[in-house]
Amino acid sequence: MSDGLEALAETSTEPLRVGVLGARGRMGIEVCKAVDAADDLELVAMIDQGDWLFNASDAGAEVVVDFTTPDVVMDNLHWCVDQGISVVVGTSGFTEQRLERVRTWLSHKPGVGVVIAPNFGIGAVLMMQFAARAARYFESAEVIEQHHPKKLDAPSGTATHTARLIAQARAEAGLAGMPDATKDEVPGARGADIDGVRVHAVRATGLVAHQEVLFGTTGETLTIRHDSYDRASFMPGVLLAVRSVTRRPGLTIGLDALLD
Ligand SMILES: NC(=O)C1=CN([C@@H]2O[C@H](COP(=O)(O)OP(=O)(O)OC[C@H]3O[C@@H](n4cnc5c(N)ncnc54)[C@H](OP(=O)(O)O)[C@@H]3O)[C@@H](O)[C@H]2O)C=CC1
Ligand SMILES: O=C(O)C1=N[C@H](C(=O)O)C[C@H](O)C1
Numbered sequence: 001m002s003d004g005l006e007a008l009a010e011t012s013t014e015p016l017r018v019g020v021l022g023a024r025g026r027m028g029i030e031v032c033k034a035v036d037a038a039d040d041l042e043l044v045a046m047i048d049q050g051d052w053l054f055n056a057s058d059a060g061a062e063v064v065v066d067f068t069t070p071d072v073v074m075d076n077l078h079w080c081v082d083q084g085i086s087v088v089v090g091t092s093g094f095t096e097q098r099l100e101r102v103r104t105w106l107s108h109k110p111g112v113g114v115v116i117a118p119n120f121g122i123g124a125v126l127m128m129q130f131a132a133r134a135a136r137y138f139e140s141a142e143v144i145e146q147h148h149p150k151k152l153d154a155p156s157g158t159a160t161h162t163a164r165l166i167a168q169a170r171a172e173a174g175l176a177g178m179p180d181a182t183k184d185e186v187p188g189a190r191g192a193d194i195d196g197v198r199v200h201a202v203r204a205t206g207l208v209a210h211q212e213v214l215f216g217t218t219g220e221t222l223t224i225r226h227d228s229y230d231r232a233s234f235m236p237g238v239l240l241a242v243r244s245v246t247r248r249p250g251l252t253i254g255l256d257a258l259l260d
Pocket of ligand 2: 092118119147151152155156157158159208209210
């Protein structure tokens with residue numbers, strides 16, 4: 001190999017410089033450990049509540065991973081895009097309006113990539129795909145998510161996303177509303193209504209992140225269930241997104257496109 005090509009090979013094997021926002025949180029701690037353990041990645045900034053975001057740019061972060069809270073994630077994301085830093089977002093709370101704002105920011109920074117995934121667990125991604133596939137065949141569909149009691153938002157981002165996928169598949173198949181004769185309801189008893197799909201949120205000590213999607217039609221039901229027992233389950237998906245995001249300018253929603 002010529003000297004020039006050797007130099008190029010060395011350049012291309014430089015580790016990707018990664019910053020983590022929410023670094024002292026439950027997910028942030030796991031992400032820092034996973035990035036630190038990966039030979040092709042370098043953990044250059046660990047930022048949490050009260051720290052200066054410029055620590056990430058000063059450290060030369062090429063990718064920032066955000067696992068913070070729904071009320072601060074938009075400001076973080078806007079700052080990163082402005083700085084030209086690609087972002088992998090796991091934080092929940094993304095509505096269609098929020099996604100549209102992110103698309104607008106990105107339209108002014110064509111080289112920047114953002115991956116926002118409601119769930120980085122491979123099993124959870126498959127659960128959502130299977131649910132979307134099953135939805136057209138069943139009269140009824142409800143989502144039951146179960147999480148640890150320290151979770152700030154309900155229903156979960158995964159449950160909301162699943163409900164939207166089910167609603168979209170039902171609409172495409174021309175299905176009518178779901179049968180439900182409830183006339184007399186204690187508020188909340190039938191769960192939240194997300195695009196016409198009922199979503200129930202359970203919080204209990206001992207749980208991590210779990211979800212069931214229950215489908216029903218005449219004489220049969222189908223239950224699709226996923227359980228994350230350990231936050232390590234999210235790390236292969238997070239690392240896949242970190243390694244891919246700089247090569248995917250614009251907004252990518254969900255891990256599906258990266259897995260394919
Ligand atoms: N997509 C996925 O696969 C997954 C997504 N999640 C989502 O990720 C998010 C984080 O979850 P989890 O780790 O359990 O939550 P934690 O509350 O444990 O962690 C959030 C961390 O962010 C910190 N923080 C708050 N504000 C800022 C800020 N402005 N800048 C930097 N850090 C800040 C918090 O500090 P302090 O505590 O001092 O406020 C805390 O340390 C949630 O939205 C959750 O739903 C979780 C698991 C998987
Ligand atoms: O807060 C959590 O723990 C989780 N949050 C995400 C969500 O809201 O869907 C992903 C996973 O369910 C764990």
